[in-house]
Amino acid sequence: MAESRRIYIGLPAFNEEIALPRLMSRIDAFSKSSGLPIATVLYNDGSTDATLPIAREWSARLPLVIIDGAVNKGLGAGLRALVNYAADNANDADILVVMDCDDTHDPAQIAAMLPLLADGADVVIASRYVRGATVQGVPAFRRVTALGAAALFKLIHPVHGVWDYTCGYRAYRVGLLKRAAARYGDKLIAERGFACMVELLLKLNTLGARFTEIPLRLRYDQKPTASKMGVGGNIRRLLTLMVHWRARGFGG
Secondary structure (H helix, E strand, O other), X not given: OOOOOOXXXXXXXXXXXXXXXXXXXXXXXXXXXHOOOEEXXXXXXXXXXXXXXXXXXXXXXXXXXXXXXXXXXOHHHHHHHHHHHHHHHOOOOOEEEEOOOOOOOOHHHHHHHXXXXXXXXXXXXXXXXXXXXXXXXXXXXXXXXXXXXXXXXHHHOOOOOOOOOOOOOEEEEHHHHHHHHHHHHHHOOOOOOOHHHHHXXXXXXXXXXXXXXXXXXXXXXXXXXXXXXXXXXXXXHHHHHHHHHHHOOOOO
16 A cells, blocks of 8 residues: 555444444544554534544544534435535545444454555455355344345345445545535436435446445344334335336446
């Protein structure tokens, strides 16, 4: 990895006062042990708990930029803000790693993503569906539902190198994000809910992005609060959207 390459860790956060200190401690430990040039960017999505004050406390201890959204607008707004920040402030060779803020993703997995980016990948996804992935704390029914949905996503919109279309743990080459922002402008990420993850993936695919995956280590058993998204309803909406996108030729 080039010495000048900087890694930005993007965190979309909504009411994560319990998980945030634990995650920031893990990011700090990874940064120190790896010696990598890491900066964290947190988007506060109108949190009503102590997420924002806790983030401000951490900003005095390590490189941390806070983007404060006064009103809750959903995951799409957070992802859009993080991508826009990277496109506006980072160099083409830099990396934006977006991960969940609920302490279910391990920052140390970034170390496995970087060599793949150095070898030519534009996007590296921590995937639940490749050999070696471990998923702890997710109910069996939800896992089966997610696997079935993933198979349908692959059938409707096949993307080379991708099986996990919705996981929020991804590393992006910033140069690619800049090209996507130039092409799509304000419409790069239009979806409010977790469909935004698939929307961004498909739009990057239209630019010829090279995707690859590593095995995800998901610790859902460490999640301190209940999920903020209705999984069933979100998957149904996402499938409807994907059929609509396919019908109009998007992402092909």
